[in-house]
Amino acid sequence: MIDQVLSAIVSKLNTYIGSLDPEVILGNISFADTNQETVMQNLGDKVVISVVNIQQEETLRNLPYRRTVYTNGIPEVVERQPEIHLNVFLLISANKNTYSTALQRISQVIAFFQRQFVFTPADTPVLGTLQLNRVIFDLYSTRFEELNQLWSVMGGKYIPSVIYKMRMAVIQDAPQSGSGIITEINLQTQVLGTQQ
Numbered sequence: 001m002i003d004q005v006l007s008a009i010v011s012k013l014n015t016y017i018g019s020l021d022p023e024v025i026l027g028n029i030s031f032a033d034t035n036q037e038t039v040m041q042n043l044g045d046k047v048v049i050s051v052v053n054i055q056q057e058e059t060l061r062n063l064p065y066r067r068t069v070y071t072n073g074i075p076e077v078v079e080r081q082p083e084i085h086l087n088v089f090l091l092i093s094a095n096k097n098t099y100s101t102a103l104q105r106i107s108q109v110i111a112f113f114q115r116q117f118v119f120t121p122a123d124t125p126v127l128g129t130l131q132l133n134r135v136i137f138d139l140y141s142t143r144f145e146e147l148n149q150l151w152s153v154m155g156g157k158y159i160p161s162v163i164y165k166m167r168m169a170v171i172q173d174a175p176q177s178g179s180g181i182i183t184e185i186n187l188q189t190q191v192l193g194t195q196q
Contacts, residue, residue, distance in 0.1 A: 001130050002088060005166070006049060008126045009119070009137075013047075016112045023047050023105065029093045029161075030154040043095055047105050050091045052150065057085035057167070085168055089140065091150070093161040102160040109162060113137045136167040 006026055013024040024047040032043045092109050094102035119135045121128030127135060140163040142150070151158050 001132075002051070002054075002086075004126055004130060005132070005135055006051075006090075008124050010049060012124070013109065013112055016115075017047075017105070017108050024049065024109075026050075029091060029095065029159075030156055032093075032095050032159075033156045045097050046095055047109065048093045048095055050093065050154075051088060052091045052154075052163070053089040055087045055089070057087055086166075088166040090164045090166060091154075091161055092164065093159050095159055099160070106160045106162055110139070113139065113164065132168075134168060138165045138167060139163075140165045 003026070010022075010024050010026055014022045017023055023045075025042070027043050027046070027048045027050065029043065029048045029050045032048070092106070094105040094109075096102035096105060116123070117137045119127060119137075120133065124135075127133075142163060147158075
């Protein structure tokens with residue numbers, strides 16, 4: 001699911017930038033400094049989108065839910081585990097041959113998400129096929145220490161980049177299971193009175 005959403009966003013970003021060859025790609029920017037020629041060719045002179053962290057949005061975690069469905073007029077209660085709401089952190093790096101072009105590409109990425117930061121099935125059809133109502137991109141500000149640690153973990157030297165948090169990617173793969181339905185209510189009351 002995450003790959004399909006990001007592929008759609010990459011396509012939109014490439015259209016927005018408007019270069020003849022696609023400049024924005026999905027990839028692991030930590031491989032940019034490797035000695036493997038094929039990897040360097042794939043990531044060289046590109047804007048690379050790398051997933052650097054995936055977190056569950058804890059505030060939206062619910063308990064399993066039950067609902068009543070009707071099959072041939074007969075009510076049936078089904079139970080399902082709640083979906084997972086994700087925050088996917090993206091490092092968008094301009095691995096360009098010239099520094100000024102790298103800064104220009106980062107500016108274009110920021111302008112793209114400033115223009116449209118909420119994507120819905122109406123403008124991004126793949127979201128409908130994935131049963132996602134919307135995907136939201138927020139610019140994520142980091143402190144210098146966090147940025148230094150991130151690039152250290154990535155094993156590379158800093159290049160112009162920006163971090164976005166992609167919110168509300170919902171993953172639901174839990175099967176529905178049957179659950180009991182209330183068919184009878186036993187109302188047993190006990191009246192306690194005072195004796196006179």
